[in-house]
Amino acid sequence: MEALIVSHTTSLRGIRAARRMYAAVPWTLLSKVQQNRILKSCLMPATTIDFDFVERMGFWENSSFEQLDMLIGMESQRRRDSRICSHLISSLPPGAIMHVAHDLYSCSPAFTALLCSKGKSVGEIIPLLMELLGTYTLPEEATLPISRGDAWRRHGLVADQQPDDPTMNSAAGSMALPVQQAHYHCNPAVTVEELKAVAAWATSSRYAAFRTAVKYVVSGSASPAESIMFGMFALPQRYGGFNMLSLPKGGILLNHRVDFDEQALHMSSGIPYAILDAYIPAANMELEYNGIGHEEEAARIHDGQRNNGVRGMGIAIIVINRDQMRDVVALEAIARTIYRSAGKCLRYRTDGYRKQQHALLNTLRKAIGLPPC
Numbered sequence: 001m002e003a004l005i006v007s008h009t010t011s012l013r014g015i016r017a018a019r020r021m022y023a024a025v026p027w028t029l030l031s032k033v034q035q036n037r038i039l040k041s042c043l044m045p046a047t048t049i050d051f052d053f054v055e056r057m058g059f060w061e062n063s064s065f066e067q068l069d070m071l072i073g074m075e076s077q078r079r080r081d082s083r084i085c086s087h088l089i090s091s092l093p094p095g096a097i098m099h100v101a102h103d104l105y106s107c108s109p110a111f112t113a114l115l116c117s118k119g120k121s122v123g124e125i126i127p128l129l130m131e132l133l134g135t136y137t138l139p140e141e142a143t144l145p146i147s148r149g150d151a152w153r154r155h156g157l158v159a160d161q162q163p164d165d166p167t168m169n170s171a172a173g174s175m176a177l178p179v180q181q182a183h184y185h186c187n188p189a190v191t192v193e194e195l196k197a198v199a200a201w202a203t204s205s206r207y208a209a210f211r212t213a214v215k216y217v218v219s220g221s222a223s224p225a226e227s228i229m230f231g232m233f234a235l236p237q238r239y240g241g242f243n244m245l246s247l248p249k250g251g252i253l254l255n256h257r258v259d260f261d262e263q264a265l266h267m268s269s270g271i272p273y274a275i276l277d278a279y280i281p282a283a284n285m286e287l288e289y290n291g292i293g294h295e296e297e298a299a300r301i302h303d304g305q306r307n308n309g310v311r312g313m314g315i316a317i318i319v320i321n322r323d324q325m326r327d328v329v330a331l332e333a334i335a336r337t338i339y340r341s342a343g344k345c346l347r348y349r350t351d352g353y354r355k356q357q358h359a360l361l362n363t364l365r366k367a368i369g370l371p372p373c
Contacts, residue, residue, distance in 0.1 A: 002043045005105040006106050007069045015106070015137075015189060019187075023187055027100050030099060049068070065144065073089065094197070097111075111198055124363055126213050128367065129195060133190060133195075133217060133218070135188060136184060136223050138182075138369070195214045218234075222254075226255075227368070228365065232364065240357045253276070253281065257274075264313045271305055283339075284316065287338075290322075
């Protein structure tokens with residue numbers, strides 16, 4: 001098999017598979033000279049693709065619904081095969097291609113994010129960038145449904161949907177427990193600096209939303225829910241957010257570590273530090289998202305001790321649950337409280353702000369495969 005460079009949705013699927021399996025992207029980044037040479041030597045139309053090998057590596061699933069995205073450097077490399085979608089590109093930014101295995105190459109996480117952003121809004125791009133910057137990954141099987149704008153279903157249930165939701169079918173509704181969006185802990189796949197470098201290269205108007213999204217994202221998100229929470233509270237009002245990135249002292253810091261002093265250590269029953277889901281320095285306040293895992297008794301006991309320690313450090317805590325993360329009125333009340341603690345006032349400067357907030361929330365949910373609320 002000659003050189004095959006997978007791209008777009010195919011490379012994103014492979015990146016998620018690698019992060020789930022190895023907790024990292026273990027591939028080798030090519031130099032600019034190497035990647036240009038590989039692009040010119042891509043598969044010719046007569047060359048056979050080992051689809052089974054590509055599938056084993058996690059990039060593709062043999063089904064009638066999924067195409068294999070690949071880069072080509074010349075029109076003569078284009079194929080007439082319903083299983084393949086060829087993308088012609090004449091030049092590449094530095095750090096665009098990684099070597100995966102023998103004759104198999106993939107777009108890097110930063111370049112993949114750029115390619116997958118085409119035609120999407122800022123709100124759709126933010127969760128993907130936060131995932132690649134963060135310490136979690138969605139599973140690879142979620143990639144195709146999300147790319148098509150569908151809700152991602154697992155075991156008959158739509159992720160994050162309640163068992164008594166009337167929109168569910170009877171078979172799914174018979175399950176006793178709610179489903180929380182599945183994700184896996186891993187190392188970050190990209191840095192903000194790498195995203196900025198790709199954004200600086202992508203000067204075309206088709207990537208304007210990507211360049212804008214890169215300006216707002218931060219590293220450190222530990223779950224899809226945290227990425228939604230960040231998007232709602234951090235983004236400017238013109239996108240439907242509460243504009244907390246404009247607050248002084250850094251805006252919002254995700255998964256910020258606070259080491260306890262002696263008094264806080266006693267208050268926490270010996271817990272030495274806390275990782276704050278979202279810390280707003282200007283208000284000296286933490287936003288803590290409590291998903292399903294926090295509802296168990298052992299977790300509630302630990303959370304109580306941990307929160308005592310945080311309060312012992314003089315930091316106020318606002319806990320947000322799943323229901324509140326679907327309610328923009330509740331989120332606005334929380335935002336007003338934070339602004340007040342920071343000595344500021346939340347003022348709307350645009351009309352139709354509530355409609356924009358609902359639109360942003362549902363856009364962020366859609367980008368990780370959740371149904372609208």
